[in-house]
Amino acid sequence: MRSERSSPSGSKESTSQDVADVAVIGAGWWSQGWHIPQLSRNTRANLVGIVDSASQPRSNLNPHLESLEALARKYDTAVFSSVSDLLANTPTLDGVIVATPHSTHYNIGKEIYDANRNREKPIHILMEKPMTTNIEEAYQLHQLVASRPEVSFLINHSANYRSQTKAAHQAVPQLGSLRHGSIFMASALSWIFEDPSNTGWNVPGPDMLGNGFAWGQSSHVLAWVFYVCPQLSPIEVYCRMTHSAATGADVALSGTIICRDCHSDNEVILSVAGTSLLPGNEHSDPPVGKQIQFKLYGEDGAIIYCGDTRDENTGNLELRRVSMDGVVELPVGPGFAFENLETEHDGPESLQAFLDACVGKSTHVGADSLVGLKTVQVLDAMYRSHASGQSEPVRHADAE
Structure with a gap:
């Protein structure tokens, strides 16, 4: 047609x-x-x-x-x-x-x-x-x-194209050798993952071991980590999940991701957790925002990025450096901004970056295919780990 x-x-x-x-x-x-x-x-x-x-x-x-x-x-x-x-x-x-x-x-x-x-x-x-x-x-x-x-x-x-995420990416070298990250997100999306009619969100497709919060939501936080910390390469994952009795979709997870830092060759441990069980509705009026708690720790400093995605007054991007005795610095000033879910106006920062590329201008790519690949690698390993009850290596295709 x-x-x-x-x-x-x-x-x-x-x-x-x-x-x-x-x-x-x-x-x-x-x-x-x-x-x-x-x-x-x-x-x-x-x-x-x-x-x-x-x-x-x-x-x-x-x-x-x-x-x-x-x-x-x-x-x-x-x-x-x-x-x-x-x-x-x-x-x-x-x-x-x-x-x-x-x-x-x-x-x-x-x-x-x-x-x-x-x-x-x-x-x-x-x-x-x-x-x-x-x-x-x-x-x-x-x-x-x-x-x-x-x-x-x-x-x-869309979070990866916002000024706070760009600033976090630029600040990571000031942390020295990265050693640990604690990454948590809770979203008010039970209305999606508990509804059997939402098959696209809850029923595994071909070659999928499961479907639910991990594919639908944890992909956001993993993409944030791998953009902010591009030196990290995931190598091994242990994960456990809980599931909806109504749909079988995963609605909560907790995992440990072992990464290799290509700059220092150190192992970096990421603790990643999340759930869709936050009461409310993220897309109601008024909406209930995601609860974000991202913390990165290196030998020379830390980045703290926590808040409610629907209320910019609930947090800041904080940089704390050993050389500054841990004084809280705000690289982009006060305020918390994660995903841009605004329905009005002419589109989020990610759409503006895309249009820049379309007209031949240089553009900021907050999530490229390598970020996408690392995200899929970890999610694939999370589902395999839950199924086996053991740590699972990140899979690498023959053509890599």
């Missing part, structure tokens, strides 16, 4: 060379609530297509999703039933946002990279998390990204 759109000429205030032609692949809950309306309001983007295999997208998280036909009228854009149809009919395409079920990410990413071989200008990608739920596909996608450096590949871990 394909529908035509009228010309967007004159609909944006920016000059033409500053405007990117962008399509959204997947028209579900997150796309209709965030990506599509934000792109439509952004003066740096022309929404040139929406792709979904279903003419009437459905989601238990929003039972009132609009049909592709209605979206085409509402946003004056073309709609397509497949990525191949989009590619064949949108020669000006600068970038795509991939917001489809996790298990489809690799095939869509590969199709875009295959198409880039025959194009003068690349199609850049902003992909929803997790990058994949299959370790082999994660390696293969990472290799595709590495083979085409002119194509920007960003994963939409």
Whole structure:
């Protein structure tokens, strides 16, 4: 299925060379609530297509999703039933946002990279998390990204694109040799993981040992750690999980991740825990924010980053250095900011970074394919460890 759109000429205030032609692949809950309306309001983007295999997208998280036909009228854009149809009919395409079920990410990413071989200008990608739920596909996608450096590949871990996370990344060298991290997140998402109808969030797909909070939420905190501490390479994982009686989804976990610091060759122990059992609803009005407690310790200092994601007054990014006698320093001033879940305006920092790439500007990549790969490696090992009851080595594909 394909529908035509009228010309967007004159609909944006920016000059033409500053405007990117962008399509959204997947028209579900997150796309209709965030990506599509934000792109439509952004003066740096022309929404040139929406792709979904279903003419009437459905989601238990929003039972009132609009049909592709209605979206085409509402946003004056073309709609397509497949990525191949989009590619064949949108020669000006600068970038795509991939917001489809996790298990489809690799095939869509590969199709875009295959198409880039025959194009003068690349199609850049902003992909929803997790990058994949299959370790082999994660390696293969990472290799595709590495083979085409002119194509920007960003994963939409929105916390990684915010000023506090950038500052934490820049401050890590001041900690000296990193030795330990304590990483915890609680989210008010029982309404997702306890509902049997939410099969995409709770039922394991092909090659998955489980599904739930780990894939759906812990991917965020792992991506934060591996961006802030790029020198860490995960090597071994021990993890235990508890599960919903209603859905079988994992709703809480606690794990130990042994990493190698490529700078010092030391082992670094990460304690990672989290749960979806925080009372309330993260997407209600008013929303209940995630509870974040991130702490990194090195031989010369520490970083403390704790707060409520819906209340910036609940915490700060703190740097404490041995050389300063542990005095609390605030590298970016007061305030706590983790994910950007704002539905209004023209999109979060991750979307702005993606649009920069689409128009040829240098951009901040807060979560690249290597961050995505390390995240999938750890999650894969977490599920294997829970199943075996033992520590499990991080898996490495033959093609690594």
